Amino acid sequence: MGMALANNNAQFRQAALRQVRSQRVASALAVCTGLCMTALVYAPVLWLGVLSVSGDPLGGFPGDFTWRWYRALFAQVAWLAPLLLSVRIALLVAVLCMAGATLAGRVLPRMRRTRRLLLACFLLPLAIPGMVIGLNVFIFYRVFGGLRMGLWSLVLVHLVGAFPFALLGLMVVSLRFETSLLEAAADLGAGPWRRFWDIERPLLMPGIVTAGMFGFLLSLTELPRSLFVAGHLRTLPLYIWAEASSRASHLPLIYCLNTMLAVVSTAISVTAVLALRARLRH
Amino acid sequence: MTTLSAEAQVYLLAGVWGLLALVPLLVSPVFSMVGAHGLRIDWHVSFEAFQDIIATGRWLVILRTCGMASLVTAICLASGFPFALWLALKARNPALLTLVWSLLTIPFFLDPAARMLVWRSVLGSSGMINAALLHLHAIHAPLQWLLFSDFAVAFGLVGSYFPNMVMPIYLAISLIDKSLLQASADLGAPPAATLRHVIVPLAMPGIVVGTIFSFVPIMGDGIVSNILGGGNQAYLADSIMALSNAMNYSGVAAATMCLLGLSGFLLALLYIAMRRALPGNGHGFGQ
């Protein structure tokens, strides 16, 4: 009897060890692939930075460290106008995203019956390729409606691309919002506006900031949707796209421009994330 | 505005949104069946645009794009699912978690063209990879197939859409009640069985959403195929852009309809296949 039990115990222990080992291997594999993939996504951004200060950016290995390209970049101002236009559009889109996402996102968790339908309506553009949206907007408004493309059409397509993300970003916060807080405020005498300003706004602020940030960054880096609705205007991504496919000699300057863009975007994102984490820990 | 109830405001917003953003999407079905060239619209119903697609052999391009999109989506799913699983269940360090989560959700700091440009210089015949391999004497002549090839396009697409696949799956798994997993183990299921019978069925909505958010945009991606593919109209998006340049708008609409229709069809197939492969995958279970 004692012998049989000892055998059994040994078997169990072996099985347990095997299980733990295989789990560890699986985890390690998962992490490796995942991090590799993530590196794949972000490596170009970092490499751009390296190339922008390399003496021989078009060659194989990066050459010596040099600021030459940056100086050449600042020597000409062709890229300033597109940059300012992109920033203007991005700010506008950010504000509209914040307002719209707050308006919809604060109420959607409470609307039990129609919530799915409305969410599907707002999130539909996520499932449609950017180019298709841009083309459709162009054909609808320009060919069918006869309106000339301009700033408004750019803002429109950027909004269509960014708003779903902004809404999702806000709903992550609003889904955890306690509605009894609003009832308590009403109970104490607060009218609808007061309830929004005193209770909802402060507690939803992380989500509102996220919505604005998504709107700003997604608009700043928007390319496929803008391809068809820009009319005579050039946003920064469009400018980069045109320059990169035309003259190879301009490529190093493009690298510098992109690096600066990347630095600014990262700075905005990091500040926003840190600020949000500080608030959430509050 | 404040006189309207909060719900009414949302309906109003949805209405405005519908008009501005969703109505233009009707262009695809409508314009594919009329004649629209240049700025003139000829309102007679005709299927000429669709016939063109078959006549000019564009349907081959569509099939090819489908194949590429399926391949890339499969790669993203195979590598993304384990990663999402690890992130949701095993990642302990909160700093690492926030970092990875931020990297996957925050827009990638640069527009897609800029990211692909770097790959063009890295993968080219005088690019870094070839230079390194030559230096190490692993090859004697630069590899031509690294750039302006299907390989390059696939590479770029995976690098662009990996986060789209991971995020929804990660969210779905992290929403699973952990006590369900503990119960499964408690009842004697090894980790693989818990994965198969508990995690995958409950995370299925996330997997489906991740697949949709990857497959459909990949089908319509013209940037990667243009920069890394050499722009020789090998893929549907390039085709559509060419049609657009030629101002053949009914052709554009028809091609778009094919794109959306095919995507929808394949995804429906996928959805049915997944539901059948996982019987009793608990609709209403833990929702």
Next chain:
Amino acid sequence: MRDPETMHPPTSPPALRIAGLEHRYGTMPVLDNVSLDVRAGEFLTILGPSGSGKTTMLRVIGGFETPTRVDCLSIGGIDVRGLPANLRDVATVFQHYALFPHMSVGRNVEYGLKMRGLPPAARRAGAERALALVRLAERYNGKVQHLSGGERQRVALARSLATQPQILLLDEPMSALDEKLRREMQTEIRALQQKLCASFIQVTHSQDEALAMSDRIAVMNKGRIEQLGTPSDIFVRPATRFVAAFMGMSNLLRGTITGIEEACVRIACGAASFLGVWTGPAAPYMGQAVFAGIHPIHMKIAPPGVASNTGNTITGKPGSATYRGGTTELCLASPLGDLIVAIQGIWQGAETPVALTWNWQDCAIGPDAAE
């Protein structure tokens, strides 16, 4: 200590008057023709199981739900039908307190005063007074997240009391507290109410709390008030079978009336005949189907050889015993069904049949409505 008489002279209007209240969710009726008056300075508890409609009633009074139909709904004599929650002079203590997490304790308590337009100095004074009432004055600048469960409840109380409302509504206030804290808070809240001579309406499913804290209790079942009366009334003389069962009268027998006298009625239960007090709302009649209820503490095991004077006796065979600390609940099998007797100390475990007796004044007899 304020004097109840001067605070609320007999001619003042009731704190709350409801008449003909009906409410449905879709086609499901939740409140069925409910009427209720709450006197000024009274502590009323609405007691009932979940699904009885008690929470809905509280929400209707507070203004968070608009009833399907109501003939009269007035607070302090003022008709509040159609008025939204923020315009009613009622304050609610929510079940999970609903304290604003982004405001300090002091700011939370000040909020109602801020909505009434008081200047900062007056707000602060009012908030400090309210916090002093619940003995949390020193936590004024503290954060809500750092409070314990009991402290949060007191802050919620202070916040609602700061505005000095006509009525304070409490939604299952003890549900989130542990046993010991619950008993402490029962005494504390009752003392607070008496000190302020305020009108409190509490909703709960715990008959313990209802008995300990109230001036009157309204027992609700399936959207109707089954009985409205003082705690001892409800406990000793339940008017319906439901109320009897809810208040712990575990011994419920069925019978018919065989005799009606001035102070008592006689009923026949199977082969036995018992005497009891009539508690039903309407007058009894011969042959009426009734229930007879006796509390376990009122049922005694008769010493051998002593006969009951009124014939209120029955034989039972002892079965399982559950130890409750001060008493043991002994279950006995009798010809009329299982009976429960509460005895002192521990049951020795004898299994021979014993005789059980009770006084006729402790036996409540009321109409046995078909449920």
